[in-house]
């Protein structure tokens with residue numbers, strides 16, 4: 001299994017601590033989740049392909065860099081929207097594709113219910129966004145959909161992961177790197193991450 005990239009930057013860990021706490025209300029949860037998403041995205045894009053471009057400054061001509069490929073952000077609805085809202089301003093020209101997946105509350109199996117994928121997936125750098133990698137079922141299902149639509153360069157960004165989710169994801173998609181702020185202990189009997197942060201969608205959107 002390719003080990004996940006664990007973002008240990010102190011600011012990332014401080015934001016993570018805040019969103020884990022039950023003392024953090026919805027508005028604050030969202031604000032700190034957004035700051036953490038920015039840091040995770042900076043790490044996930046460290047090796048992003050660029051190309052040299054020539055530009056004219058007010059003083060002279062010089063070389064700069066531009067993206068080599070288009071970027072596609074793919075939030076898994078609904079909790080992934082909490083990451084996308086923060087990341088899109090960093091790459092305002094990115095395309096946003098939506099994948100809707102909800103876990104069945106009884107079985108914890110992923111139930112896909114929506115997908116709107118752009119034609120540029122094959123040539124794009126694709127970032128799949130979801131705060132939680134629990135059993136890994138939702139992320140696996142999303143990546144399977146993205147690959148079927150032609151995506152070849154996919155990175156998963158998740159805030160909290162755990163060993164069973166990482167293992168299941170690596171088993172199905174060993175070519176997809178994972179960037180995360182934490183690898184937690186494991187899952188409880190309802191397949192929630194422990195210690196985790198609870199239901200990310202509910203905490204982010206106040207439901």
Ligand SMILES: O=P(O)(O)OC[C@H]1O[C@H](OP(=O)(O)OP(=O)(O)O)[C@H](O)[C@@H]1O
Nearest residue numbers: 078079102103133134135136137138201
């Ligand atoms: O790794 P898994 O076991 O699949 O669990 C993780 C998934 O569960 C949560 O979504 P949820 O089904 O609660 O949907 P929501 O975002 O609409 O709340 C979370 O946002 C992930 O998508």
Ligand SMILES: O=c1cc[nH]c(=O)[nH]1
Nearest residue numbers: 134192193198199200
């Ligand atoms: O811990 C978990 C597991 C699945 N989904 C969540 O939002 N949290």
Ligand SMILES: [Mg+2]
Nearest residue numbers: 199200201202
């Ligand atoms: Mg949820």
